[in-house]
Amino acid sequence: MCSLAEEQGFETFRHAYRAAIKEVRTKIEILSEDFAVRHDYNPIHHMERRLKSPDSIEEKLERYGKEISIASAKENILDIAGIRVVCNFIDDVYAIADMLMEQNDIELVTKKDYIKNPKENGYRSLHLVLSVPVFLLNGCENVPVEVQIRTVAMDFWASLEHQLRYKKGKTLPKKVDCELKACAESSASLDVRMQRLFDEIYKSD
């Protein structure tokens, strides 16, 4: 077992992040249903949650050259808790992000827009780190949660890319790499065309 998991208080440390995921998830569900009630349309396709494993936390601390301890993890790692919000259309991605950032008990820690500026390999997604209050037995704690927001098409591409890297290693054959990137472009342009068709629906309303 890794040394982090053996430190005293490890389970309560982990629970705070699990709790933060629940809080953010509940906030998003409420927004999504309120949206559906008012506009007769649900912007969210599905959600996924992820809690970083002790091993991954340790590995990241080492990579950063930081001490391996719970205190150090709390300070240096912002994506221990993660939620992925998969939306139907590009506009939904930004609508969800804006609605979250407007809530006055949430603090925006970082924001990276890989939709406007895709990664080299073609990856697209909007990444926010939000700090949310969580009420535990010993009081209220502010806990960071990474929220990745993307369309169904971006999500499908990302999961294929992840499986390829996972099975084939960090550096893919050049040909595979190019085709993967080309698929990301086609997928993105299809997203734009679908968004335009969807806008047709509400145009003359």
Place this chain on the structure above:
Amino acid sequence: MCSLAEEQGFETFRHAYRAAIKEVRTKIEILSEDFAVRHDYNPIHHMERRLKSPDSIEEKLERYGKEISIASAKENILDIAGIRVVCNFIDDVYAIADMLMEQNDIELVTKKDYIKNPKENGYRSLHLVLSVPVFLLNGCENVPVEVQIRTVAMDFWASLEHQLRYKKGKTLPKKVDCELKACAESSASLDVRMQRLFDEIYKSD
């Protein structure tokens, strides 16, 4: 359809209460899991939620002699949103109540202790009305939620009593009424004995 359900904004009105139930439920789940992580024991057996039907809201407004409207319902009815928390032991009931009331974004509206002072028919339960902040598309709203907290035994008795009244009408035959009350007493004393046995577990820790 009742007139309340036809008033404009009825669906968004209802959604605010649904959202408040979600928020309180999430808060309780977080406390319960934090408790389990720290004390290796889960105080909560299960939870149920309930949203009062438009018909029941109207009926209650009429009984109170109040106007039938959304604004009037918001002002006069405190149990539109309801959560039932069923605990293992009596001490758990008060522990959960205390932990909720300590959270600084929650306001206690009313508290009725039908465990210390059972109802005439034998009914036992702790009733809180809590006001919680809910973030909706058009901002933050404070919404009341009735939280009924009771043991498994109290819950079982209450559901039997409810079925009997529902099938047989408000006034039960005297004999049935007496036996029902006697069962409530036996059930309550069994709860006390079980609690004492449970306390044995942690006595010498």
Place this chain on the structure above:
Amino acid sequence: MCSLAEEQGFETFRHAYRAAIKEVRTKIEILSEDFAVRHDYNPIHHMERRLKSPDSIEEKLERYGKEISIASAKENILDIAGIRVVCNFIDDVYAIADMLMEQNDIELVTKKDYIKNPKENGYRSLHLVLSVPVFLLNGCENVPVEVQIRTVAMDFWASLEHQLRYKKGKTLPKKVDCELKACAESSASLDVRMQRLFDEIYKSD
């Protein structure tokens, strides 16, 4: 309320279809997890279920020129119970279909392959009607369930198309119609390219 819903035995009639959906869903979950255990890959993205409303059943019976009754619905309508299985890749669609059709307590009633032969408007999906045994209080009954199997991309297109028709009526403007069909083609060719990339993963294993 429609006349069908008022016929005696309507609720037990409906329950048999709900039960059949559960049975097929359980069968598919078991296959999917067995697949994941053996091949370290989950072919299914998500599932949805649908029970045809009494109104839709009546409307369909009228359109077919059939009697409006429970007995007539049982005999003439094969898609009262529906499950949609959304797969990651095209090959998964056929793998799931084959695994279901091989089970000796399932009978294949009809099969329509709209992937090999897309509908005029661009719609792609594999439709099976399967008859499954369901154990109810009064014995075992064979109940038909329509299973629609498609990829994530086909599913996204179909739901956009559905929303457009629903909001804009049966006949869309010619321009919208053409663009929708063009999106279906692009989406389908992207599915093929993604499948080829995925095959790369397992090629040299």
Place this chain on the structure above:
Amino acid sequence: MCSLAEEQGFETFRHAYRAAIKEVRTKIEILSEDFAVRHDYNPIHHMERRLKSPDSIEEKLERYGKEISIASAKENILDIAGIRVVCNFIDDVYAIADMLMEQNDIELVTKKDYIKNPKENGYRSLHLVLSVPVFLLNGCENVPVEVQIRTVAMDFWASLEHQLRYKKGKTLPKKVDCELKACAESSASLDVRMQRLFDEIYKSD
């Protein structure tokens, strides 16, 4: 890790039991809902599932003096897969058991009635081992599942008893042991009185 978990095919072995639990659970849900539709009353309070850990399987094989292998576990351990069905009343326990045993794709392997003949310590429950067909990638397999059926009161007592033994060891102080048994008796007689009250509801129907 225990040797069983390292044997090849361990994950597919485990999956078959997980699948069997799903099948039995689905069958019980269908019966319970059919019951609710027909009689306007749901006999089941809740269900729990349990998959025996590799360590517990090994320990039991050792206790039985049997070989430690997957083949041996399949042959000798009948409670690898377990479902607990918690009913409202005693009559519901037997009703559920009868409905399951009547299904012609289920085979009854063993039946132990600890309600009619409680264990020495006061434990009450009806235990069935049922063999059910499960469709996996490589064909159909018959898998045993232990089904424990009991009332809410029996379940509450059993979980308290389990916690006491777990914390305090196999042999409890004589005083605790006696009080525990006395609670089981009180609880059982309360179950009988509650059942009689419930029967009142349907007496004159």
